[in-house]
Structure formats: C-alpha cells, structure tokens
Amino acid sequence: MMKIGLYIHIPFCQQKCLYCDFPSHANLTHLYQPYVAALCQEISGIGGVLSGDIVDSIYIGGGTPTVLSAKSLGQILQHVHTHFSVAKTAEFSIEANPGTIDKEKLLVLQAGGVNRISFGVQTFSDPLLSSIGRIHSAAQAIESVKMAQQVGFSNINVDLMYGLPGQTIQQLEDSILKAAELNVTHISAYGLKVEDGTPFATLQDEGTLMLPDEDEDDAMYELTTQLLPQKGFRRYEISNFAKNGYKCTHNLKYWQYQPYIGVGAAAHSFFKKERLANQSDVLSYIETIASGQLPIKVREVPEIRIAMAEYVFLALRTVTGLSVENFNQYFSDDFFGQYSHVIKTLIEKKLIIATEKEIYLTPIGMKYGNIVFGAFLPE
Numbered sequence: 001m002m003k004i005g006l007y008i009h010i011p012f013c014q015q016k017c018l019y020c021d022f023p024s025h026a027n028l029t030h031l032y033q034p035y036v037a038a039l040c041q042e043i044s045g046i047g048g049v050l051s052g053d054i055v056d057s058i059y060i061g062g063g064t065p066t067v068l069s070a071k072s073l074g075q076i077l078q079h080v081h082t083h084f085s086v087a088k089t090a091e092f093s094i095e096a097n098p099g100t101i102d103k104e105k106l107l108v109l110q111a112g113g114v115n116r117i118s119f120g121v122q123t124f125s126d127p128l129l130s131s132i133g134r135i136h137s138a139a140q141a142i143e144s145v146k147m148a149q150q151v152g153f154s155n156i157n158v159d160l161m162y163g164l165p166g167q168t169i170q171q172l173e174d175s176i177l178k179a180a181e182l183n184v185t186h187i188s189a190y191g192l193k194v195e196d197g198t199p200f201a202t203l204q205d206e207g208t209l210m211l212p213d214e215d216e217d218d219a220m221y222e223l224t225t226q227l228l229p230q231k232g233f234r235r236y237e238i239s240n241f242a243k244n245g246y247k248c249t250h251n252l253k254y255w256q257y258q259p260y261i262g263v264g265a266a267a268h269s270f271f272k273k274e275r276l277a278n279q280s281d282v283l284s285y286i287e288t289i290a291s292g293q294l295p296i297k298v299r300e301v302p303e304i305r306i307a308m309a310e311y312v313f314l315a316l317r318t319v320t321g322l323s324v325e326n327f328n329q330y331f332s333d334d335f336f337g338q339y340s341h342v343i344k345t346l347i348e349k350k351l352i353i354a355t356e357k358e359i360y361l362t363p364i365g366m367k368y369g370n371i372v373f374g375a376f377l378p379e
C-alpha cells in the first residue's frame with residue numbers, strides 16, 4: 001500500500017491573464033460538461049487501478065476550477081470519493097479565483113471534503129489587476145476570502161505577485177498587509193517571469209512592457225521575504241510562506257519526490273519512478289477518453305543523472321533542504337561522491353550550506369535558486 005497525492009486539472013478560465021502560460025483556455029464553456037464527463041471517466045479508471053493505495057492529499061488546480069458549476073464540482077468530488085481511498089486526514093485543496101465563487105459552490109466543496117482554498121489574488125490594487133488581465137477587483141478578492149471563511153473554510157491561501165509592470169513598492173506592501181489582515185493561513189508570493197508566447201512577451205518584444213528595474217525588483221523581493229515572516233508567515237519554500245501547521249502538504253510531495261497521480265488534460269504524474277503526462281489539447285483529451293483509450297502522451301523513466309538533479313533541486317527549493325541520507329537511500333548511491341565538485345563551488349559562492357547530513361540554500365541561494373539548480377544538471 002502506497003500513500004499518493006492526486007492532482008486534478010481543470011483547463012478553463014473565464015479570460016486569460018496577460019502573463020499566463022499555464023495550460024488553461026478561455027472561451028471553451030461549450031466543453032465544460034463533456035470535459036467533466038471525461039475527467040470522471042478517467043478518475044474511475046485510475047481509481048480502479050490504484051484501489052489498494054491511499055490518497056493523502058488532493059489538489060484541484062487549473063485554470064480556474066471554480067468556473068465550473070456547483071453541480072459539476074460536486075460530480076467530480078463524488079467520483080474522487082467513490083473511486084479512491086481518501087485518507088480522513090487528507091489535505092484537499094482547490095484553486096479559486098475571486099469572481100467565480102459563490103456560497104452554493106463553497107457548500108458543495110465543503111460537503112465533498114475540500115478543506116483548503118487557494119485564491120489567485122496577485123495584488124490588491126485595482127489598476128494593476130486590470131492591467132495584468134485579471135477578471136476581479138480587490139474588493140471581490142476580499143469578499144471571496146471572507147465568504148469562504150464564513151462558510152467554515154479555515155485553511156486559505158492567497159497568491160500574490162511582485163515585479164508586475166508599473167507596480168510600486170508601496171502597492172506591494174499594501175497587498176501583503178491586506179492579505180495578512182484577512183487572517184489567511186498561507187501566502188504564495190511569486191515574482192513575475194515573462195513567459196514565451198504570452199501577451200506580456202509580445203509587449204516586451206515591442207518594448208512597451210514597463211517592468212520594475214533591477215533595483216526595484218530586488219527591493220520587492222526583500223520586502224516580500226521580510227514582511228511576510230513579520231506577519232507570522234514563515235517561509236518554507238522559495239515562494240511559499242505559511243503560518244505554523246499550514247504548509248501545503250500536497251506541494252511538499254512534489255518537492256520531496258513523492259508519488260502523485262495527475263488526471264485531466266495536461267496533467268502530470270510521478271508514479272513508481274516514472275513520469276507521465278496527459279495530452280494537453282482539451283478536445284483531444286475528451287475524444288481519447290470517449291474512445292476508451294488512455295490520454296497519456298508522454299511516459300518515461302528519467303535517465304538517472306537527470307532524476308538525481310531533479311531530486312536535488314526540488315529538495316533545495318524547501319528551507320529544510322536535502323537530506324543526504326534520503327538521497328543515498330532513494331538512489332542507492334553516494335550524494336557527495338556524485339556532487340562534491342558542485343558542492344564546493346556553490347559553498348564558495350555562498351549559495352548553499354552543506355553539512356554531512358544536509359544541504360540547504362543560503363538566503364542568497366534562495367534568491368538565485370536557478371544558478372544553484374543549473375549546477376546540478378549533467379553537462
């Protein structure tokens with residue numbers, strides 16, 4: 001019997017945010033029902049295969065899962081409970097966007113065992129929200145969090161972003177303070193990365209995307225990483241901060257190299273050391289399931305040096321870092337034998353701290369994680 005995480009992908013959004021390259025699509029409302037039917041079919045099939053395993057964390061992400069109706073959400077939850085053995089203590093999260101949630105949906109989620117809601121807020125500045133293509137106002141974000149709390153959800157995350165075009169330090173500080181005042185348990189704070197293929201990338205190519213300069217970006221990073229702990233949110237991963245007892249256990253599974261199964265279009269799985277990815281095109285996903293086939297597009301066991309690098313940089317994302325003993329056990333190998341030269345260089349650059357038992361990022365390493373992670377990749 002194995003303990004596994006379950007990820008359920010809902011690839012729909014009301015409108016695409018200008019920075020977003022996630023597998024999510026606007027204007028596909030006509031596919032909501034066929035998608036939910038296909039998803040439920042995939043859940044039944046996989047649940048049958050994994051009947052001896054216990055699901056101890058579930059994460060419904062997207063996209064915006066809460067664009068679906070209360071009825072569709074209820075149908076998905078019912079399938080999960082019918083076809084998987086869900087631990088009584090399982091963390092069960094759903095992503096939601098302000099403006100797509102109401103009391104009826106919240107009650108259905110609660111009845112279906114969801115016990116954690118992650119709200120995509122990004123900023124509490126209305127002009128910034130509209131300039132990055134969000135569908136909601138700051139007031140709607142506050143109202144949504146409060147509505148969830150009134151219904152009885154006590155474990156709530158708010159996503160924030162910094163480094164947005166035109167964002168000031170003052171606006172960022174105001175957003176962090178407003179999120180903290182909402183009495184939420186978790187805050188994820190991400191720096192904007194302009195991703196290829198997004199409208200922001202086009203604007204950047206045209207020279208019209210006014211991003212904060214390097215000094216402002218540094219100041220925003222410092223503010224975020226200092227103010228959140230002052231407000232009771234302890235940093236436990238590069239971009240994640242939680243009150244005591246409220247780390248996201250599902251996301252910890254990813255960083256701790258634990259198994260999880262993903263269902264839905266574009267969902268990824270990591271199971272028995274194999275990485276699998278479902279096809280991302282929503283219509284093809286629906287048609288494949290309808291024809292009785294598996295929607296898996298990629299299936300591979302990563303080459304050992306790649307798997308080791310992946311293991312190391314996922315573990316290093318967390319404040320507790322990498323346990324040398326766990327690494328050695330997992331790969332039946334010797335961590336220092338593999339990486340002594342890399343470790344020496346990274347210590348000299350003050351990017352990591354290494355003892356015999358563990359390796360973790362310094363505060364500078366946390367800021368420049370990508371340099372550290374790149375160093376572990378095979379040449």
Ligand code: SF4
Nearest residue numbers: 013016017020024063
């Ligand atoms: S709501 Fe989230 S998933 Fe949807 S477009 Fe915006 S950032 Fe992307």
